[in-house]
Amino acid sequence: MTKREIIHKELDALYQDGTKLGVAFQKKEEKQFEYDYQRWYTKALKAVASLAPDRLAEFRAYYEIDPKRKSLGYGTYVIQDFIKGVAPSPLHYSNFDTRSQTLKCFFNQLTILSAVSERIDSVLANIEGELYAEIQDGEIVVARQLSKVSVRAAGALVGVLIEGHLQKVANTHNVKVAKKNPTIADLNDPLKAASIIDTPTWRKISYLADIRNICSHKKDTEPTKEQVDELIQGAEWLTKNVF
Known part of the structure; x- marks a missing residue:
């Protein structure tokens, strides 16, 4: 129950x-x-x-x-x-x-x-939303602190945050996503197709996805501090402006 x-x-x-x-x-x-x-x-x-x-x-x-x-x-x-x-x-x-x-x-x-x-239902939804926002804010703070030690680890953490947020947006608007464990790109395209996000936002998320991929997958390329800072700032903007 x-x-x-x-x-x-x-x-x-x-x-x-x-x-x-x-x-x-x-x-x-x-x-x-x-x-x-x-x-x-x-x-x-x-x-x-x-x-x-x-x-x-x-x-x-x-x-x-x-x-x-x-x-x-x-x-x-x-x-x-x-x-x-x-x-x-x-x-x-x-x-x-x-x-x-x-x-x-x-x-x-x-x-x-x-x-x-x-x-x-509406009260619980508000409470859940507030708690979720607090968790996201906490992860942003942790990512900033982590970037002082490892920019790659900080970028990977923020990438997971962005994926989770976009998945929540897709669920809220009943947007179907083909993959079981979708990446940022897998979520970004359906949201644009459903007109949940506009083209400038889609481009911004695509750029963030590229940085995230460097942090999580491209072991031969080291992400820069500036790139990860952009990723963190982008994630913070995304969680407060795309719902």
Whole structure:
């Protein structure tokens, strides 16, 4: 089971638990609701905070009492009021139904939690993208340091980085690549054919591929420091401009 599937499953279980809790509340099982809601709210709060931080304040507002609240009634009554046994004055709200208002707040929380599930894929994709970018930046730094010791080794390392990035770009755009273990050139041409990259970019990548080949394959030709510096700079540009 993938990470996405696990999160979807856990979030669905949390939503189903909330639905059962709402049914129990409608059956007037207050004690059960008060006990189980606190556990459910703690888990749901964390899920919303992680996957939809822009909805967190709204989610919390249906439970927590606003410290700036000046009156208690419709629009200001929250779940925490019900749990504390608080109700508006019957003199001002003779027909105020605390159970109905509590259920309305809880239903709104369930609705937000349901909407959060639609963001799982995009949130995980963003996290993966950020982690991948950090790894690439780290490899660029390592390559620069390595070039002080061995320009050939630094060039070989950056070549692998470029191949990996182009493979990721091809996968993102569903570009088919014939070879199982494609080189930079094997990836560069299909990306140009699919109009993912333009001609100037294709030429730049072709040039980087030539330098990489000197570093990795042509043992009789030693790459220069200037060439490897160009390769590193080109890789850094590529990872930040071609997606």
